[in-house]
Amino acid sequence: xxxxxxxxxxxxxxxxxxxxxxxxxxxxxxxxxxxxxxxxxxxxxxxxxxxxxxxxxxxxxxxxxxxxxxxxxxxxxxxxxxxxxxxxxxxxxxxxxxxxxxxxxxxxxxxxxxxxxxxxxxxxxxxxxxxxxxxxxxxxxxxxxxxxxxxxxxxxxxxxxxxxxxxxxxxxxxxxxxxxxxxxxxxxxxxxxxxxxxxxxxxxxxxxxxxxxxxxxxxxxxxxxxxxxxxxxxxxxxxxxxxxxxxxxxxxxxxxxxxxx
Numbered sequence: 001x002x003x004x005x006x007x008x009x010x011x012x013x014x015x016x017x018x019x020x021x022x023x024x025x026x027x028x029x030x031x032x033x034x035x036x037x038x039x040x041x042x043x044x045x046x047x048x049x050x051x052x053x054x055x056x057x058x059x060x061x062x063x064x065x066x067x068x069x070x071x072x073x074x075x076x077x078x079x080x081x082x083x084x085x086x087x088x089x090x091x092x093x094x095x096x097x098x099x100x101x102x103x104x105x106x107x108x109x110x111x112x113x114x115x116x117x118x119x120x121x122x123x124x125x126x127x128x129x130x131x132x133x134x135x136x137x138x139x140x141x142x143x144x145x146x147x148x149x150x151x152x153x154x155x156x157x158x159x160x161x162x163x164x165x166x167x168x169x170x171x172x173x174x175x176x177x178x179x180x181x182x183x184x185x186x187x188x189x190x191x192x193x194x195x196x197x198x199x200x201x202x203x204x205x206x207x208x209x210x211x212x213x214x215x216x217x218x219x220x221x222x223x224x225x226x227x228x229x230x231x232x233x234x235x236x237x238x239x240x241x242x243x244x245x246x247x248x249x250x251x252x253x254x255x256x257x258x259x260x261x
Contacts, residue, residue, distance in 0.1 A: 043227040048234070051227035055216075062213040063235050066201065069125060069212065070193040070243060073132025077193075078186055080133065081140025088141070089148035089174060099145075106138035110196060114203045123210065128200040135196030136189035143185030147178030183251045190243040194236055213239075 025045045031037070032044045039047060052059060084102070088095040114131050121127040201214025213236050220229040 040224050040226055043230065047227045048230045051225070052231035052234070055228050055231065058211070058216060059213075059232060059235050061211045062216045062232065063239060065125075065210070065212040066194065066197050066214065066236065067239050067242075069128040069132055069197040069200070070239065073129045073196060074136055074186070074189055074193040074243065076129065077133045077136035077140055077189055078182070081137050081185070082144050082182065084141050085144035085148055085178070086175075088145045095145070099141075102138055102141050105134050110135055110199050114200050117200075118203055123204045125210070128197055128204055128210075128212065131200035132193050132196040135192045135199075139185040139188040139192070140182070141185075143181040143188075144178050147181030148174045150177065150181075183247065186247050187244060190247050191240050193243060194240040198236055 029044055029046075032042055043051070084098075088099060110131060113134060114127075117127050117130050121130060197212065198214035198217070201210060201212035202218055204210050205212065205215025205218055213232050216232050217229055220226075220232065
């Protein structure tokens with residue numbers, strides 16, 4: 001059976017990723033063995049795997065909790081960011097007045113925002129999602145706004161000749177042309193979503209029994225369980241790759257007619 005181009009590219013990508021991972025693990029194992037590093041400083045890959053198996057229940061629960069927060073925050077950021085971008089595309093004055101505040105959210109460190117949101121929202125899942133939205137919002141707003149404004153001059157003139165209104169131009173011309181920019185922004189935010197969720201969990205986990213990966217990392221770091229800590233780190237990396245891959249798959253299937261990937 002002949003494989004289509006999407007499947008071939010996915011297989012090639014998986015092969016290259018796995019090859020790099022194998023080489024990295026071998027180098028890691030050699031460094032620990034050669035320098036006789038203690039387990040508390042740097043455990044071997046086998047010790048990390050053993051810790052992951054021993055802590056599989058906690059890791060799975062943390063992966064689910066962090067994954068739900070990251071996905072929820074990403075979806076909210078895509079929705080809110082797209083709405084803001086459409087508003088900005090329709091009014092230059094609003095864009096000049098409000099866009100700097102969107103940039104401000106990106107420049108303020110998330111570790112400074114999280115404690116403030118905890119005061120307002122408490123040690124809850126909602127707070128983790130709010131932090132994730134803040135971290136993910138700027139790439140969406142920036143990308144979609146750029147896509148909505150980057151119109152082909154001839155096509156734009158044609159819509160004006162036929163006296164197409166703002167809504168029809170937005171629906172039939174601007175939104176389809178901005179889908180590619182939306183995907184690019186969402187890919188960037190997919191990785192940021194996991195980072196935002198875990199950073200928020202560092203704070204939220206201090207005041208509740210929240211069981212996200214960030215909470216597990218904080219607890220295992222305090223107990224010097226470096227092997228389990230690295231296992232949680234790998235779990236967060238897998239989660240980030242899964243989110244990024246899901247966006248890429250969406251672009252290559254459902255949205256492929258609007259996206260050049």
